Amino acid sequence: MKRWKNSIxxxxxxxxxxxxxxxxxxKSSTEEKGASESAKTTDSxxxxxxxxxxxxxxxxxxxxxxxxxxISKLNAASSEYTIEVQSIPAxxxxxxxAMIAGKQAPDFMWxxxxxxxxxxxxxxxxxxxxxLAKLDFKKDDYFAGALNVGMYKDEIxxxxxxxxxxxxxxxxxxxxxxxxxxxxxxxTWDNFIETGKKLTKDGRWGGLINNMPLPMFLWSYGGxxxxxxxxxxxxxxxxxxxxxxxxxxxxxxxxxxxxxxDSMGGADMFKTGKVAMFVxxxxxxxxxxxxxxxxxxxxxxxxxxxxxxxxxxxxxxxTTKNPDIAAKALQDMTKAIHGWKVVAPTKSGFDxxxxxxxxxxxxxxTIRKASEIARGFNNQPKQAEIDGVIWEKLIQPLEQGExxxxxxxxxxxxxxxxxx
Amino acid sequence: MRLxxxxxxxxxxxxxLGFFIFTVAPLGFAFYIGLTEWDTFTSPTFVGLDNYxxxxxxxxxxxxxxxxxxxxxxxxxxxxxxSLLIACxxxxxxxxxxxxxxxxxxxxxxxxxxxxxxWKWILDKDFGLINLVLxxxxxxPLGWLSDPHLVLPSYLMMVVWGAGGGMxxxxxxxxxxxxxxxxxxxxxxxxxxxxxxxxxLPMLSPVIFYNLVMGIVGAMRKFSDxxxxxxxxxxxxxxxxxxxxxxxxxxxxxxxxAMGWILFVIILVLTLIVFKFSxxxxxxxxxxxxxxxxxx
Numbered sequence: 219m220k221r222w223k224n225s226i227x228x229x230x231x232x233x234x235x236x237x238x239x240x241x242x243x244x245k246s247s248t249e250e251k252g253a254s255e256s257a258k259t260t261d262s263x264x265x266x267x268x269x270x271x272x273x274x275x276x277x278x279x280x281x282x283x284x285x286x287x288x289i290s291k292l293n294a295a296s297s298e299y300t301i302e303v304q305s306i307p308a309x310x311x312x313x314x315x316a317m318i319a320g321k322q323a324p325d326f327m328w329x330x331x332x333x334x335x336x337x338x339x340x341x342x343x344x345x346x347x348x349x350l351a352k353l354d355f356k357k358d359d360y361f362a363g364a365l366n367v368g369m370y371k372d373e374i375x376x377x378x379x380x381x382x383x384x385x386x387x388x389x390x391x392x393x394x395x396x397x398x399x400x401x402x403x404x405x406t407w408d409n410f411i412e413t414g415k416k417l418t419k420d421g422r423w424g425g426l427i428n429n430m431p432l433p434m435f436l437w438s439y440g441g442x443x444x445x446x447x448x449x450x451x452x453x454x455x456x457x458x459x460x461x462x463x464x465x466x467x468x469x470x471x472x473x474x475x476x477x478x479x480d481s482m483g484g485a486d487m488f489k490t491g492k493v494a495m496f497v498x499x500x501x502x503x504x505x506x507x508x509x510x511x512x513x514x515x516x517x518x519x520x521x522x523x524x525x526x527x528x529x530x531x532x533x534x535x536x537t538t539k540n541p542d543i544a545a546k547a548l549q550d551m552t553k554a555i556h557g558w559k560v561v562a563p564t565k566s567g568f569d570x571x572x573x574x575x576x577x578x579x580x581x582x583x584t585i586r587k588a589s590e591i592a593r594g595f596n597n598q599p600k601q602a603e604i605d606g607v608i609w610e611k612l613i614q615p616l617e618q619g620e621x622x623x624x625x626x627x628x629x630x631x632x633x634x635x636x637x638x
Numbered sequence: 639m640r641l642x643x644x645x646x647x648x649x650x651x652x653x654x655l656g657f658f659i660f661t662v663a664p665l666g667f668a669f670y671i672g673l674t675e676w677d678t679f680t681s682p683t684f685v686g687l688d689n690y691x692x693x694x695x696x697x698x699x700x701x702x703x704x705x706x707x708x709x710x711x712x713x714x715x716x717x718x719x720x721s722l723l724i725a726c727x728x729x730x731x732x733x734x735x736x737x738x739x740x741x742x743x744x745x746x747x748x749x750x751x752x753x754x755x756x757w758k759w760i761l762d763k764d765f766g767l768i769n770l771v772l773x774x775x776x777x778x779p780l781g782w783l784s785d786p787h788l789v790l791p792s793y794l795m796m797v798v799w800g801a802g803g804g805m806x807x808x809x810x811x812x813x814x815x816x817x818x819x820x821x822x823x824x825x826x827x828x829x830x831x832x833x834x835x836x837x838x839l840p841m842l843s844p845v846i847f848y849n850l851v852m853g854i855v856g857a858m859r860k861f862s863d864x865x866x867x868x869x870x871x872x873x874x875x876x877x878x879x880x881x882x883x884x885x886x887x888x889x890x891x892x893x894x895x896a897m898g899w900i901l902f903v904i905i906l907v908l909t910l911i912v913f914k915f916s917x918x919x920x921x922x923x924x925x926x927x928x929x930x931x932x933x934x
Contacts, residue, residue: 311886312886340677340679341679341680473786477763477870480784501811600888603887606883628647
């Protein structure tokens with residue numbers, strides 16, 4: 219019996235030692251596997267085998283299905299690469315960051331413009347100029363504002379696949395019933411307030427601004443939060459004019475309370491006829507969903523004609539094993555998306571609007587003009603923190619009617635703490 | 639004998655290894671990360687105690703700490719009292735008590751995210767259930783989550799609503815109280831309140847003690863509902879939410895880890911205080927029995 223027990227014990231010890239040895243050895247075998255895969259990938263181009271690439275996307279449900287179909291067509295047409303779609307519909311950036319930190323970054327990743335500078339500075343994504351120079355990349359085909367958000371320190375790090383310039387949507391029925399002239403391309407923010415006051419009645423509001431990024435008002439008067447070189451320009455005379463206008467609109471009484479607009483959703487308030495004017499992305503689906511006649515024109519201006527654009531980009535991981543073929547795949551994939559998503563950030567992809575979204579045909583000229591004047595933020599590597607400060611120290615005090623100069627000083631002092 | 643002892647270690651080795659690999663090692667790593675500046679993409683840079691000193695100058699950190707402590711101070715006793723009250727009610731022998739027990743316990747089995755989304759709707763200023771009811775009495779809609787003064791009461795409402803989850807342990811404790819104690823109290827002429835004060839509470843004190851400790855830990859670590867629901871004026875930004883923001887939105891993992899250690903120390907100190915004073919109010923009948931036997 220005792221011998222039997224000892225044998226079991228020895229067997230247990232042996233098993234555990236083997237487990238430990240195999241665990242310790244796993245790193246080297248993984249490294250070997252990684253090295254052999256890397257060599258295999260590099261060789262694959264020579265041997266004619268397709269390079270395997272992965273793209274991370276936040277797309278889910280219908281959008282994901284459409285994207286997968288698009289990628290299947292690309293894969294079928296290419297003899298050089300096969301792209302696999304990695305869908306991360308929830309907590310996208312958290313999971314992406316964990317993958318990058320764990321050295322498991324996908325070859326391509328969809329990014330919102332705010333992340334480009336940060337990922338580029340931290341070396342998570344690769345500069346593309348060198349690879350793009352070897353391809354038939356037409357830089358001039360992109361609208362300048364869209365391409366700029368994919369750049370960091372004068373190098374291209376990401377290719378835009380969508381650019382939704384903000385335009386002014388209006389409820390034409392409400393205007394006509396009130397006998398008020400329709401908005402036009404030359405409208406200023408003062409016109410917006412003036413007309414908004416006439417339309418604010420019977421539980422309805424003239425306009426909404428809670429969904430618009432604050433810098434858009436600064437740009438309207440030639441100012442900005444940061445300039446292209448990353449210097450703080452929030453307290454320039456032009457920026458101050460933009461902030462004054464923002465506060466003027468917020469206090470004019472033509473907009474619902476922020477909390478109400480946030481809880482109901484700005485777009486839904488417009489769609490349900492509670493708000494007469496809404497500045498939103500040119501690709502929004504009001505024409506399909508609203509039960510009134512929707513009109514569109516350029517967003518109001520200050521002294522400058524400019525608008526914000528929500529821009530999505532695809533970046534290439536710095537750890538991709540075959541950058542030449544990956545860059546080619548990135549360019550093909552981006553071009554293909556331009557024929558799928560509205561609004562394309564390129565001049566050549568622009569004409570597809572009428573085909574993809576016939577409901578937008580009436581506004582193609584307006585969207586084109588908006589795309590030409592649209593831009594993104596001068597994003598900083600610590601943009602997420604900066605945005606947090608803008609919300610807490612600038613937007614909220616401005617909306618509560620506090621002194622603008624005081625709010626600006628506090629904001630700048632916080633900025634300095636972040637970017638020091 | 640020696641071999642037997644060694645074999646004991648071999649048998650528990652899987653657990654010991656798991657403990658070292660998945661608990662001790664990450665703790666050591668976290669302690670080191672708390673002393674570094676780390677964005678997770680690049681290598682950590684050692685900064686000594688900078689994260690800790692910066693935290694105490696960070697107004698958002700102090701605000702989040704205040705919001706959390708204030709919530710804990712009110713919600714823990716409130717939760718205990720409500721759970722105890724519910725337990726006493728469903729401990730009575732009335733018709734349909736099983737239904738009430740099940741219904742009141744239901745919040746504990748629903749996912750936290752679903753509950754948060756449900757409450758976000760209930761508390762909505764324009765479409766919320768509470769404001770709809772209030773409007774029937776002519777009360778203007780209240781910004782439960784948009785008015786900074788109403789954010790804490792909103793979270794406390796959620797605590798009361800979920801108190802049925804804590805009822806279970808009290809109910810088990812109540813059913814464990816020997817009926818002869820109540821009979822003796824009745825013979826002595828005790829009324830209902832006196833019976834509750836002199837029999838129920840002392841006999842339930844170990845359960846209350848357990849729920850107090852767990853309640854403090856839970857309140858200090860509040861995250862999922864606060865992350866989903868939020869609240870105006872940073873009143874809904876609890877400690878763990880701010881920690882998460884630093885770690886995953888701002889990529890300040892060293893700073894967030896330092897926050898984690900500070901929270902650990904706070905919870906440890908609070909727990910030790912509760913333990914220290916427990917001898918004054920927690921009554922263990924088993925200990926009394928032992929003493930009685932020794933006395934004999």
